[in-house]
Amino acid sequence: MSIEENFVSHLMELRDRLIRSMAAFIVVFLVLMVYPGAGHIFDFLSEPIQLALPHGTKMIATGVTTPFMVPVKLTAMVAFVLSLPVTLYQMWAFIAPGLYQHEKRLALPIVFSSTILFLLGIAFCQYIVFGRVFAFINEFAPSSITPAPDIEAYMSFVLSMFMAFGLTFEVPIVVVVLVYTGMITVEKLVEIRGYVIVTAFILAAIFTPPDVMSQLFLAVPICLLYELGVLVAKLVGRRKQDLLEKA
Template sequence: MTSASPEPETESSLIEHLLELRTRLMWALAGMVVVLLALLPFANRLYAWLAAPLLDKLPAGGQLIAVEVASPFFTPIKLAFFATLLVSAPWLLYQAWSFVAPGLYRREKRLAMPLLVSAVALFYIGCAFAFFVVLPSVFGFLAAIKPEGVAIMTDINAYLDFVLVIFLAFGVSFELPVALVILVLLGWVTPAQLRAGRGYAVVGIFVLAAIITPPDVISQLLLAIPMCLLYEAGILVAKLVVPKDE
């Protein structure tokens, strides 16, 4: 006698997952729309705040300019959109977690939640470090070495693109401890191997910093040194979370 086919149950489960995914995506999109609508009236103020590190370091006669006709309108809106992504990140990750969590084991949930919170916090810390430490140092250095008689006049859209790249570079780079812990939990490396490869890691960090930062020594050091410290922090955390029998 032939047993009943499990295909209807499989199809039903798939449909339920797709409906749940659609619900989470709708909630995520709704949250972003609310944040964007709240930030749009303050778009110009946001840009003025973001431009402060450069304007504070500009010599007399230096200013931000708009090369394109529509830049004064579209550039603050562009900033508001990226600020929406940054502000909404915890909400978006919560929706992703709510969709994935039911399929995880208890130990996976216990490990995933701290990693998720740490990843978000480290990204914010990296962006804050870039804004309050890196940008003033870089702009001060560039203003000090400019040729005599040259007035610094930066396009507002080019400045925004530059700052966003710096934010992304430092935000992602500060995720290094989380990446190391995940590699250890997956069994791809051990804390002992991370310690043994410390020298190679330092060289790789300085090479990476030279690639993703502007061509000045200040920004390269301000990225490389924290990453070296974060590498050590990742090793320490990995030793704490790795099972004792391993």
């Protein structure tokens, strides 16, 4: 097979895998639209702020199509997250033929663990962060006003926070991959720990609301997950060395 034919075959395989990933997303999205429905999904995701608002207060929708579009967009986000394992598997299957055997052993666990960690980041944000942050913010609301957030602004806030926390929980994966590929050593990771802590608080200040509690909820997990990544990287590094010595 010529180089040109080989390139075309890779493009066709990539197209097929992208189609499978998109098909998985569409199937999950349609199922969620039927059951439990976009409205119920929005109610579930907005529960933390509803509990923090004064009794009897509801969020508002200022746009004509907002009551329909916002729940649909949130449902699409949920469908993307739930279909993520299929997408990551298709990515792994596409690059797997070009990997060495010891790299293949690591690739599949990374796909699985990165999915779990991303979901854990979203769950941590939904069940722990939101309730405390919204209650903290509403405590500072003057008694002369009644907080009634717009659902479109809330959706934008939720998506950005979910993304921030989902990616934050991927820190151990990034650390392990960097060490496994030889781009950095465990000793260097330990050496730059102080810089990582400072960077964590800078990122938290950028990607979270301007209150101390939100920033702590993002910065502290980054630091803890970094330490977890260093610990796992040590174990993976030793395992890699043993496999290379046996080869």
